[in-house]
Amino acid sequence: xxxxxxxxxxxxxxxxxxxxxxxxxxxxxxxxxxxxxxxxxxxxxxxxxxxxxxxxxxxxxxxxxxxxxxxxxxxxxxxxxxxxxxxxxxxxxxxxxxxxxxxxxxxxxxxx
Numbered sequence: 670x671x672x673x674x675x676x677x678x679x680x681x682x683x684x685x686x687x688x689x690x691x692x693x694x695x696x697x698x699x700x701x702x703x704x705x706x707x708x709x710x711x712x713x714x715x716x717x718x719x720x721x722x723x724x725x726x727x728x729x730x731x732x733x734x735x736x737x738x739x740x741x742x743x744x745x746x747x748x749x750x751x752x753x754x755x756x757x758x759x760x761x762x763x764x765x766x767x768x769x770x771x772x773x774x775x776x777x778x779x780x781x
Contacts, residue, residue: 697767701737702775712740720776730769738764 693699705716719732741760 694768697763701767702772720773729773733769
């Protein structure tokens with residue numbers, strides 16, 4: 670029984686350095702930034718408009734995350750006609766994992 674429980678108990682491992690992915694904090698952040706910039710001019714323009722508003726960084730990051738969620742899920746908030754599935758849960762996790770503050774800061778640096 671104890672061995673079975675060990676499988677489900679998270680183990681903390683020491684981390685020497687924060688891992689990165691292509692210069693970004695993680696793969697999800699890199700992918701979101703890449704797709705926002707490379708998908709189409711309208712998406713890139715809207716992302717930059719969000720990044721360059723005069724509101725606090727937290728609110729800009731929140732607005733950008735909402736925009737990304739809408740791009741991925743659309744108005745119906747479903748994938749393949751389902752609002753609850755493995756695909757929806759994985760997509761939601763990836764959207765939540767991306768660092769939108771980092772993306773906002775990068776978009777601002779590119780405009781400077």
